[in-house]
Structure formats: structure tokens, C-alpha cells
Amino acid sequence: MxxxxxxxxxxxxxxxxxxxxxxxxxxxxxxxxxxxxxxxxxxxxxxxxxxxxxxxxxxxxxxxxxxxxxxxxxxxxxxxxxxxxxxxxxxxxxxxxxxxxxxxxxxxxxxxxxxxxxxxxxxxxxxxxxxxxxxxxxxKPEPARESEAKVLLISPDGRDGSATIAQDAEVYRLRLTPGATVSHRLADGRGAWIQVIAGVLEAGGATLHPGDGASTESAGTLDFTAGGETVEALLFDLG
Missing domain, CATH: 2.60.120.10 (Jelly Rolls)
Structure with a gap:
């Protein structure tokens, strides 16, 4: 990051x-x-x-x-x-x-x-x-999007085929191959939570392991990089 x-x-x-x-x-x-x-x-x-x-x-x-x-x-x-x-x-x-x-x-x-x-x-x-x-x-994942690093699962407006939630909340699935990086822009007034499911994820100068979570309420660009194995995680962007 x-x-x-x-x-x-x-x-x-x-x-x-x-x-x-x-x-x-x-x-x-x-x-x-x-x-x-x-x-x-x-x-x-x-x-x-x-x-x-x-x-x-x-x-x-x-x-x-x-x-x-x-x-x-x-x-x-x-x-x-x-x-x-x-x-x-x-x-x-x-x-x-x-x-x-x-x-x-x-x-x-x-x-x-x-x-x-x-x-x-x-x-x-x-x-x-x-x-x-x-x-x-x-x-459910579309076969053509299975390899995408960041996919929207849930949103308040159901865009991009996501499930619809009654809250100002967006949930993304991150799936990163070893060494791959993905970014997320957090807007002013919002908060982000990342929950690691599998693999080792580098973020904000920290190393996150399976079961680890991390949060921020500061606007800016979040960069996430996979370690030596495939990473699966959920990213929450919350109003």
C-alpha cells in the first residue's frame, strides 16, 4: 500500500x-x-x-x-x-x-x-x-468473471448483477493470484472492512492471515496484494 x-x-x-x-x-x-x-x-x-x-x-x-x-x-x-x-x-x-x-x-x-x-x-x-x-x-459467480480480482457481490442498487441490500453497503469478493494487487478507492465519510478467508494478504503495511480482519475510516486508495498463494477475502465499503 x-x-x-x-x-x-x-x-x-x-x-x-x-x-x-x-x-x-x-x-x-x-x-x-x-x-x-x-x-x-x-x-x-x-x-x-x-x-x-x-x-x-x-x-x-x-x-x-x-x-x-x-x-x-x-x-x-x-x-x-x-x-x-x-x-x-x-x-x-x-x-x-x-x-x-x-x-x-x-x-x-x-x-x-x-x-x-x-x-x-x-x-x-x-x-x-x-x-x-x-x-x-x-x-452466484458467472464463469467469465471467476478470475476477476474484485467482483461486486452486494449493493444497495443491485448493479452489475449483485444481490440487493437495504443499506448503504457494498460487498466485494477479492480473489487474487500470488503476487497480484487490486485497489479500492474509499470515499470521504465511508468506512472499509476487509475479512481474509484464505491466503496471506498484504495491506497497509500489515500482513493479514486467514480469519484476520482490518478496518479504516480514512478516505484514500487501499491496495491489497496476495502473498505466495491465492487469496480470498471479502471487502465491505460502508456508508
Whole structure:
């Protein structure tokens, strides 16, 4: 990263909360359930980043949500989603489903495999207002864009085929081959969070490993460079 670029505040993987329920192994970037850290309650509208590994045939039974934008990004294995709006879907690696809970929905998420663990990130973003109409959207990678370094997954206007969110939030998938660099311009008044999923990422003079997160609220150009292996990460640009 250039010396004039924003500096980053690092949240290391080892600092996250952890819960092991046998069928579920979960790491919490921010306070969640029985894990409470008053210094890490979220970042702007971003409230939850849970990295979950679900054992074969394990999962979350039907439960309610309201007034939250919830999406899952599948890293490995498969994730079966069902909700009270009538959606039934099995997600594969690189795909997301975004559920706007609005004034209330119920849903379940299960690992349908009998032999393979499901690895995914579950992310909650606070909506722009309460009591919205519940809705569901999806995103899956187009084969022609699989090799792109930065792809828009989620946006408030659904542009470029992205899933639509009820918040001033843009979410990008970064996928960098070894040594590759990608940039992102952060405008005045906005904040950025980067969450590394795989590989080693150089950013802001820091080295980020899988599970690490980093944030900035300073405008400028963010440059991200992959180390000696392919990097996969999610980048949040938040109003």
C-alpha cells in the first residue's frame, strides 16, 4: 500500500470469540451470543461476521430473525437454506444468499452432506430502517468473471448483477493470484472492512492471515496484494 493510503486497524483471528458445539465450530469477529466484547460490537452497519464450520448433517434448525440483512458466503461444502418465504436452496462454494429479515422471517440452514463439513461466513448488516418487507436474493459467480480480482457481490442498487441490500453497503469478493494487487478507492465519510478467508494478504503495511480482519475510516486508495498463494477475502465499503 502507498504511504498516503489509509492505515488499518487490525483484528486478528486469534482475538476472535470462539464457540465449539461439536456439530458447529464458530469464530466470532464481533460480539455474538455468549461472546461479549464491548470493544468489538461491530463496525458501522456491520454487526456480525461468524466463520462457521458445520459437521455433516449438522445445522441450525428453524429460528426467527427481524430487522437485519443476513447473508451467507460459502467457502467449502454445501449449505441448504429454507425460509418462511418459501425459498429452498442449496448453496455451493463462492455463492451467497441474502435474506432481508425485515419485520420478521424464520429460516434454517443445514449441511446436507453426509461426509463433508460445510465452511461458510454468516454476516449480519443492520438495515437502513426497521419494519421493511422481508425478501430474499442470491448471487452466484458467472464463469467469465471467476478470475476477476474484485467482483461486486452486494449493493444497495443491485448493479452489475449483485444481490440487493437495504443499506448503504457494498460487498466485494477479492480473489487474487500470488503476487497480484487490486485497489479500492474509499470515499470521504465511508468506512472499509476487509475479512481474509484464505491466503496471506498484504495491506497497509500489515500482513493479514486467514480469519484476520482490518478496518479504516480514512478516505484514500487501499491496495491489497496476495502473498505466495491465492487469496480470498471479502471487502465491505460502508456508508
Amino acid at each position: 502507498k504511504t498516503t493510503a489509509p492505515s488499518l486497524t487490525i483484528r486478528r483471528s486469534s482475538e476472535r470469540g470462539h464457540a465449539d458445539h461439536g456439530w458447529l465450530d464458530s469464530h466470532h469477529t464481533f460480539s455474538f451470543a455468549n461472546y461479549y466484547d464491548p470493544e468489538h460490537m461491530g463496525f458501522r452497519s456491520l454487526r456480525v461476521i461468524n466463520e462457521d464450520r458445520v459437521a455433516p448433517h449438522g445445522g441450525f434448525p428453524e429460528h426467527p430473525h427481524r430487522d437485519m440483512e443476513i447473508f451467507s458466503y460459502v467457502v467449502a461444502g454445501r449449505l441448504a437454506h429454507r425460509d418462511s418465504m418459501g425459498h429452498r436452496r442449496e448453496l455451493e462454494p463462492g455463492e451467497i444468499q441474502l435474506m432481508s429479515a425485515g419485520r420478521g422471517v424464520t429460516h434454517s440452514e443445514f449441511n446436507p452432506s453426509a461426509s463433508e463439513a460445510a465452511h461458510f461466513l454468516q454476516i449480519w448488516i443492520q438495515p437502513r430502517q426497521r419494519g421493511l418487507e422481508p425478501r430474499y436474493t442470491e448471487w
